[in-house]
Amino acid sequence: YLARKFFCLWAKKTFGQVLPSKARCFYDQKILGKTSGEWKEQWTVCRERKLSLRADNHYRHLLLKLIFKAWRAYICQQEGKRSKYYIAESHAKKQTMLRTWYHWLVYVGVQRRKHGMQSVALAFRERSSLCISWAVWRRQQHYQKCSGHKMNILALQHWAQSLQFRAWLQWQELYLYTQNEKLKDIRAVTHHQHWELRRCMGAWLGYLNLKKVKKSQNELAQEFHQSRTVQRCFSNWQQSWECRRRMHAHQRDLEKQAARIALWRVFAHWKHYVVLCVEEAQQCELAEKHYKCRLLVLQKFWNRWKSRL
Numbered sequence: 001y002l003a004r005k006f007f008c009l010w011a012k013k014t015f016g017q018v019l020p021s022k023a024r025c026f027y028d029q030k031i032l033g034k035t036s037g038e039w040k041e042q043w044t045v046c047r048e049r050k051l052s053l054r055a056d057n058h059y060r061h062l063l064l065k066l067i068f069k070a071w072r073a074y075i076c077q078q079e080g081k082r083s084k085y086y087i088a089e090s091h092a093k094k095q096t097m098l099r100t101w102y103h104w105l106v107y108v109g110v111q112r113r114k115h116g117m118q119s120v121a122l123a124f125r126e127r128s129s130l131c132i133s134w135a136v137w138r139r140q141q142h143y144q145k146c147s148g149h150k151m152n153i154l155a156l157q158h159w160a161q162s163l164q165f166r167a168w169l170q171w172q173e174l175y176l177y178t179q180n181e182k183l184k185d186i187r188a189v190t191h192h193q194h195w196e197l198r199r200c201m202g203a204w205l206g207y208l209n210l211k212k213v214k215k216s217q218n219e220l221a222q223e224f225h226q227s228r229t230v231q232r233c234f235s236n237w238q239q240s241w242e243c244r245r246r247m248h249a250h251q252r253d254l255e256k257q258a259a260r261i262a263l264w265r266v267f268a269h270w271k272h273y274v275v276l277c278v279e280e281a282q283q284c285e286l287a288e289k290h291y292k293c294r295l296l297v298l299q300k301f302w303n304r305w306k307s308r309l
Contacts, residue, residue: 013276013280014273014276027265031258034254034258038251038254042247045243045244045247052236052240056233056236099189099193103186106182110182117171117175121168121171124167125164128160128164131160135156138153
């Protein structure tokens, strides 16, 4: 108990009213406060960084989702266009087949009519030849008997030949007229088909040019968007790097300042301790001198008392 008491008295005289334990506790509290403040700032920075990373990831996922939707719509549109093109091609083939079938039917009808007319002409010619042969035979058989009817038979023959020749001319004119009309119809149909094909080809070429222009515009838009995204990400990274660099520099400055303060406090305590040690040495020296003087006085008075005794 006495040792503890004298130790407390010596500590108060040496370090003053503030003990080293209290100073160390106060210093630890200050260090903890500064450390907690720095930790809070670092935690807020990390939280902001996490939020920015989550926002970037969300924006990236949203952008990929939109790109996937646009790509799927483009694929569906291309499939629809391809199906329409296949339907149009099959329809064109069917129309070509129908036109070919129609022309073939017309050709078969014409051939049938030609064969019918040729058979009628051959029958008429056979009948006429038979009539001529019959007339010749009758003339030969009945030449003596029917000499008066010779001119009538010749007249009938001439009339039949003229009638046959006239009928042949009329049939030939009618056949040529029908052939000309059919050729005109065929030419009109082919001209209309060529005009429709030319119009369809022009529309299809215009559609291809428009599709190429849209594709180039989409590629330019994607390149611009990618460049803007890269620039934005680079600027964000540069800002975060600048902020991190400033924080590290500030932390280094704080550490240097804390070290300087700690060294200054240690030097101040050491200086105060040296001063107290010097004062204590001076006091001890004065006390020793006073004690020696007192001993000398006591010895002087003791000698006087002894002499008087």
